[in-house]
Amino acid sequence: MEELLQSFWNLSASMGIFIVVGVIIAGILHELIPEDLISRQLGTRGWKSVLKGTLFGIPLPLCSCSVIPFAAELKRKGSSEGAVLSFLISTPITGVDSILATYGMFGWAFTLYRVVTSSIIAVIAGVLANILIKPQIQPVAKFSLNPQTPQTILINKSASEVNRVRSFSLRRALHYGFVSLLGGIASPLLWGLIIGAFISMMIPDNLSHYFSESRWIGYLVAVAIAAPMYVCATASLPIAASLILAGVSPGAAFVFLSAGPATNTVTMGVVKSMLGTKALMIYLGSIVIGSVGFGIVFDLFFDPTAIRGMLSHQEAHGWVENIGAGILLLLIAYNLIQTRLNKKNKSCSGGSCCS
Template sequence: MEITLFFEALWQLSIAMASYILFGLLFAGILHELVPASIVTKHLGKDNISSVVKSTVFGIPLPVCSCGVIPLATSIKKSGASKGATLSFLISTPITGVDSIMATYGIFGWIFTIYRAVTSMIIAMVAGILTNIFDKDAEIKKPSFSAVAPQATSFTMNAPAKEESCCSTDSCCDSGSGSKKFSFIAAMKYAFDTLLGDIAKPLFWGLLLGALITVAIPENLSEVLKDSNWLSYLIVIAIAVPMYVCATASLPIAAGLMLSGVSAGAAFVFLSAGPATNTVTIGVVKKMLGTRSLAIYLGSIIMGSILFGLGLDYIFDITSIDPASLIHLHEEAGLIDTISAIILWGFLLWFITKPYFTKKSDCNSGSCCS
């Protein structure tokens, strides 16, 4: 009986998300082809508030795979971007994306979707601005070329410049340099091979965990979490901060929490803090930006998520809206929803089992390389 309930919950979550995820991936692939990587470094290379705002806004819809965020941020930092711009980009990009925004609307409706997008921008901008204020980059004095011999100067000017790749690791294999013609095939390959391949495993486990939470959370635990918002927030934060979960894969888990009686604010805390950070990103931020930036990074995410979670609960309290009623889990799925769920699960099962049928590439599973 419990197994039947589990698979019913799993199917309901799948049909609610699938069509939006597939459409979001399609749009993400097209956007990836249309937006050159050079634009990123051009607009984020200044040490001011404007660069923080631009990096935040640019990071919201950017179709960058989760394993490609870190090398891209590293490239941005090396190109001369401030610590604040780099940090705001690191926060805003993983929290939301085109596929995640569409899937959020599919499950939670427009209130949750707008609230999630706006608050993630605010958290990222606050973190970036605080970093620029309290952890400024050390000024690098430009070398004087007046004393350089003419012969050396001539050699330097005539030598071909070595083009720096936009990727610092094999997890991002998109060059993105120079002008190129739009290719629909390349867009689809990025969307349904590179991007979906990257999120396939966390999305797979996210769906399973979401269904499990829906049917397995004890009633007494739900009552405790419902009666004490602060306790539920602290528990969720303790789980979400070190856990690796992408923005899309966090949705079914949050839906499972809400359907089990946990407040919308606590579910939002997971949606915000879960994708924004994990143990790997924490280590990279410390190494790339330093301990002070890391403290601002974690503090902004934790405090921002909790404050906006409380704000969301307050909105639902004063409007007398039942948050669980906003979750769109249809009893009878439409034809498009059913086909989309079947297609999505086909992709997920393929990427999960692919390493067992193909030789592993230099990029480990090969899901991050096009």
């Protein structure tokens, strides 16, 4: 148990301060950028909207589920299938909080590679969709999600609400970052840390030799686990770090970091119903082939010992990292407790637990 707790704390300290800073920046971006700006920029057809969909998606702190209503609104406003797909792919893989956390754990080269390659995958998928899919004439129905869910973006807004100009509020920015955003990923992030700690503790030492002899197995296993699994970009980092330390190649871990946040069974179903089967095939094919291809390229041209050395070196943390870990875990605990209390209060208001 002591070893498990130590592994858990090491992972938390490696990324805690970067996640805390990241959610603050994400909250500020959310407060500064009008919610309808992206919809207006991507509400047209054409190849430019594919590129814009990719670029707009990079900094937004949305997971593969919370991006769904946003994508539905883009489609309703006339965006091309390519623009919607590119936005659906680039947005969940990155995000300002995930970018900073990736830098904290893996360094600037790995971080830059992750951002650039996810953008390329998104653009390729969008271009293919615009070429291979005929424009849909019939209107697409809106997706209605629970407005009480922290990570939901409401798409049913009145004209006055959309056009209202608000002054910047640091309080709203911090609330969005620490409560709305972090609250939406608190549970998967905690499980990611726990799973990563278990992997670090339980995987045998000789696994490194096994994967070095059969590197292709690492790629295939990463895809098989990542594609159906729901894991956000930030929560996937401790799992990937533990896999690398256990002997999986950094390229295979990159596959997990790329394919995992971009796909899950829920998003697959939405893509099929919203854009059709052909779009779903382009979506999955681009992510799987692109992730594996760029994972192989990473192993060919980057030194894996540097990545492993950086992760191993992080076992000794300074006071800044330890304070960051403490703040992160306290925020996770607070949001989980609040979520539980909200569910209990909602249940009581329905008469199921109150007399």
